[in-house]
Amino acid sequence: MNMSTEVAQGPLTVLIADDNMTDRMLLSSIVRRQGHSVITAGDGLEAVRVFAEQRPQLVLLDAMMPVMDGFAAAREIKRLAGEALVPIIFLTSLSEEQALVRCLEAGGDDFLAKPYNQVILAAKIKAMDRLRRLQATVLEQRDQIARHHGYLLNEQRVAKAVFDQVAHSGCLDSPNIRYLQSPYALFNGDLLLAAFTPAGDMHVLLGDFTGHGLPAAVGAMPLAEVFYGMTAKGYGLQETLREMNAKLKRILPVDMFCCATLLSLSFQRGIVEVWSGGMPEGYLLRGDSGERVPLVSRHLPLGVLSPARFEDRTDVWPLAVGDRVLLLTDGVIEATNADEELFGVERLLAALGERNAQGEVFDSVLSALSAFRGEYRDDFSMAELAMVQPDYLKPPALIYSDSGQSSPLDWSSSFEFRAETLKRFNPLPFLMHMLQEIHGLRPQSGALYSVLAELYSNALEHGVLGLDSELKRDARGFAQYYEQRNTRLTQLDEGYVRLHLHVRREGEGGRLVIRVEDSGRGFDARKALATPARERGLSGRGIHLIRQLSQNASWADDGRSAQVEFAWEQQG
Amino acid sequence: MMIEQVDTPHVDHAVLQGLQEVMGDEYPLLLDTFLSDSQARVAQLHEAQNAEHLSMAAHSFKGSSSNMGAVQLARLCSQLEERAKRWPIFELQELIRLIDVEFANVQALYGAERSRFAA
């Protein structure tokens, strides 16, 4: 966009209006001699008519004229000129201050006294012309800016439409989510995504890209695709984070990055897994005690570190029904009022403390902000996620993109994942992908994924890593458990998890048998089965869940081997 | 009623010189225009019906006279313009007569100037 459009200098067309023929003739000669072309009028009315018809750039106007005097003519000419500056120089021998004031009030820009001084006239014409050209340049640039602004708004509209298509597979309208986001948040760099995993867990991302406008929006699209794609396939938070970071690192310029908080809410297990890089604190709000646990940013934002140096450590917290997680962008803390004060963390914490009944945290923050600012604005993003009963939410059925005709119905497969692989590879998405080829099994995908995930995590954590499931009894033990998990996994150098899958026909349908073995020390499965679910709380190996969701669940080899079955009646 | 009589020249020749330079070939035409235009203006002074018309007519005549270098004439017109705003018309007749006289001088002098050039 070239903004250096300046209106060029050149000879002008000058209108000379004077009722005195002698003066008119003389002035016309003087002005022509200065290189301009001249048109004339003998009274005010004629002056206005000639102006309207020929649109001269400059007007020399006698103040005292018959029919319509100079003042009235000047007002009318200024009106006709509109936004453009047409300088009017009054020709006058009026010396009284009053008369001169009248000239200015009528819209006159300067005076020329009689007898005419050519030097002075030339100087005035030059000065007035400079102003005229300046005004013309300003108007032209203003129009250019307005045009470009129009193009920009249109580009943003298109970008948003494309993005909305990418983002459509989300579940932000789930009943356990409350959120606030401006329709054009994307162009502030704000991003809020939510999606179900095949097991019925919920992944949520609140992101804040550096920059504004299209540069901020453009990074959001690849990020959203990775988030939705991997979540749908059953990848965990850490794998998804690694991919998102790698993608942004690759495609964004060095000085651009995305601050983000990612959550995985597991309703079945009653936990939330959190990763935060560069975002202001989120808050875990306990429903019963009102306790507030800050979720602190431990990491660099996404897109800064290379894949080799990226840190995917997450924090895990127990979450009971009625507990909530509140996430917000820095637009909340940095909101300013008319006195340029910041809303700040103290006011936010006060607003959080004020809630006294279910569901009012969100509203109390919003009203505190509106009161502080004196108006309602939506230039920030905020999301509140509630922990609910496992069967409360109804994740949508998975959509398959194949023809549904071919399905493998009689096969077996075995895998052994050893230490090096266990450290860095999550086999679940890969296994699910294979199992989803069995069409008859698809309606049970959710249960299948949950059971597989539970079996695998038991085998890995309690079996291979030797973690004590009893640790997860209280919040402190919880933190300890996950810390130990990270440490032991990093240090792991021997051990295995084996998976055996066996599929066969059965009548019109079929049956899948899954056996999972680990190299750990085993456990007393009978005792665990005897303890009612209520008493165990968060600890335990999810054995009841496995039994609930699958058929013929059994444990052997001192608990080191678990077997479950899934059956279906029709081929799909 | 004092009418100021000062020893003012009738014509400023420097102005005429300047006019000739500016107008070039059209200088004689300017002189012609001034002379015929002025005659009409003098008539206007006599025919003025009220103080406002008289003041405006005097104002206009003052303008062209001063532009053309008819200094004395311009000065008299200026006085008339001022007084016409305050004095009753019948008291201005003497001043108008003086303008008639001065205009006769101007006619002679500018006519002579005009005749220096071919018709």
Place this chain on the structure above:
Amino acid sequence: MAVTRTFSADEKDLTIAISGRFDFAAHQEFRDAYERVEHTPTRYTVDLKNATYLDSSALGMLLLLRDHAGGDHARIAIINSSSDVQKILAISNFNKLFDIS
């Protein structure tokens, strides 16, 4: 907003001082400070004693400097940050990339 730079006697250390608001307006000057050099320094120091404000574009500029100075092998210290500035750097965990004091 002003950006000033000083070299050590052996030209191996470059100190860049920011005063006023460290935001996008400082972009060109900041880059010029470390790009337009005759000898490439081995160590960089960013002095924020007089910096009143730091936003995400400033963080981006620090990343650009780090990239210019060798990425993971860069040696960059950020000194004299006020408590407000330190808070911003802490939330972004920039202490993992820079030596902050």
